[in-house]
Amino acid sequence: MKKEIKIILGERLKELREERRLTQRELAETLGLNPVTYLHYEKDQRQPPLETLAAMAAFFGVSVDYLLGLTDNG
DSSP states (O other), X not given: OOOXXXXXXXXXXXXXXXXXXXXXXXXXXXXXXXXXHHHHHHTTSSOOOHHHXXXXXXXXXXXXXXXXXXXXXX
């Protein structure tokens, strides 16, 4: 039986951003992203390229698997 995978990138990005008390604009600028592009990632309306996903994981000090919701262990 195949396990269903639910990607929760947007939820994790918002949670981690709020823990650091950053606005969407501040985080976008820190990551070198357009603020509207970042907003789309947080709202699960777009998927970031692998390089951006890796940069987000590095910035937050978590794994890409954690960002995607594949594990609950950062």
